[in-house]
Amino acid sequence: MVHFEKSQPAPECLAIEKDKKNGNYNCGNVLERLQQDFKNKCYLCEDTDITNIEIEHFKPKSNFPHLIFEWGNLFFSCGYCNSVKSNDFHDILDCTNKEHNVDKNITYQIKIEQDLKEKISIKSIKTNDVTTQNTVTLLLEIHQPENSTLNKKIASQNLRTKILENVNNFINYIEKYVEAKNENDNTKIQTIKIIIQKELSNSSKFTAFKRWIIAENKEICDDFIQLLE
Template sequence: MIRVKKSYPEVFNEKVNPRSEMVNGTLLTDQHGKCYLCERVTTTDYEVEHRMARKDYEELKCEWSNLLLACSYCNRKKGNRYNDIINPLLINVEDKLKQEIDFGNKQMVFSIVGNNSSPELCATIRLLEELFNGKNGLRKIREERFFEYALRKLKEFQSVVVNYIKEPSDEHANEVRVLLDIKEEFLGLKYWIIKTNPMLEREFGEDIIWNKVR
């Protein structure tokens, strides 16, 4: 999960219809077709998600600032139980939450950076853990398939990174940069692979800024 950049067309200054083609198209473009929670590229399974659930915040159901693109898997998992997660439109999520993969134990590990254990960050971690690891670390079939897809993608990225470390050529650097493009998946997890290695951060630090306000 990383910060999301959202455009604000003048026509969206007032209430919008979450089902409209314009809303759907703008979200798809803004988020490069990716779910804002898991960062997978959606195909036809995308949904317009209300960050603050319609059930609890009826007044926000047509507010453009409350609408985000999510995949059906994440939207159903989140439901109306996680109104208190951090707002990815305002916060550099990848700087606030350390996002790692424990290959040995086949688990995603999320932790708060620094001492700021706000309720919003804690809620976000609980949601991400449920998405990737299932409840109490136990994954059902759908969750296991979801995790295996993420694991495969991150292993591919790790392999490319290792090639660069062994031989830091322009060719290998470009292969890493391709997988760090804003349109690619699982950038929050890739961010911390780069961030925790001084050699990689020196070379690719400018490639992991993405949607941050500069």
């Protein structure tokens, strides 16, 4: 999960729809605005090529009916993450709120275990904070559910495969970058640096995993530190 800035003001149609008996929050350009604000990616799994796009209510509709048409409560997500979150999570970190510091408060890691299965590790830095803990629980439920339906288990397996593929590509770029630095090859350094910068931007896939790889790599962390802020 990474921080996204929500554009303002709210789409005008929301206030109009709110006053109707059966108003629709997917009105006017709401979906296009969300697509832009969230860089066309699901804010929970951080996948970008999603085909089952949904407008997600950050505070669930059933418990917070007064927020159904609230612009600040509308998020961009994939159907899978929306279904995992359902009504069960109403107190999680808000990635559109800079003060919630989602980029820093949760760590992400994917690795291959001895049984050749991918293992995702998502942890809270603020272990005594309930909201951060809830967010970690939700993210683990999405990435690596323990007790879930077969549909969700398969979906999360497919997600892990994608993350691993993407992260491995990223690690290749880092290795090439370190190689170029050792060779003092400035042209190569600059070329790969641009690719790594793009991979660390909000609009890339699975950015949080990549940012933590950089943050924990002392050799090159300083070269990209400004992108982790």
